[in-house]
Amino acid sequence: MEHLKRIKRELAYKGTLINIYKDTILIDNDRETTYDFIEHHGASAIIPIDKDGNIIMVRQYRNAIDDYTLEIPAGSLNQGEDNMTCAMRECEEETGYKPLKAEHLIDVHTTVAFCNEMIKIYYSDDIVPSKQNLDDGEFINVERHSLDELISMIYSGKITDAKTVAGLLALKHKLFYK
Structure with a gap:
């Protein structure tokens, strides 16, 4: 299993409901990749x-x-x-x-591939x-x-x-x- 570590997060867009970031991830202390990340406030x-x-x-x-x-x-x-x-x-x-x-x-994380949105359902x-x-x-x-x-x-x-x-x-x- 690979070891992943976020080494950088850059704000690309600041919105009222979400913020969008470009994350740089270090894989096995050897190579880098980037991910889009949408931050949701709940x-x-x-x-x-x-x-x-x-x-x-x-x-x-x-x-x-x-x-x-x-x-x-x-x-x-x-x-x-x-x-x-x-x-x-x-x-x-x-x-x-x-x-x-x-x-x-x-509780449901709606789209874990690129967003941290958590919806608590009652x-x-x-x-x-x-x-x-x-x-x-x-x-x-x-x-x-x-x-x-x-x-x-x-x-x-x-x-x-x-x-x-x-x-x-x-x-x-x-x-x-x-």
Whole structure:
């Protein structure tokens, strides 16, 4: 097994949600290679479950893939915010439902090959109607689906978002083995 050591990190781009770096890596104290690295400051997601057992999902346009996706509500941490608070805030902002409590479900590194983004995923079956409060430039349609319907969408390729796939499958496992 080769020994790898980062010997240099150069900031290539500083953004509001991410920073992009060029890393120089020393391999076996012998040769160098470079990697692109995207630094993300953390995010949270939540699976809101209504009183009928349906999951409240958000459908939104994602520029990176130039398509609409069906996802669990999620967003980046605000400065000084803990992950559970972030998940509950994002749920209310995106869906118009406020979780009164939430439970941790799973943590997911979304793209380990080039990014350190970690999304902590929660779920809540204790939600109350509130008011949707979308960010500027955010256009979201709210949908309700059964867990079984969403699992079918995963296996048919209609849901491909990593946090959503991981979260829904983890929830199915948790409920099945409760």
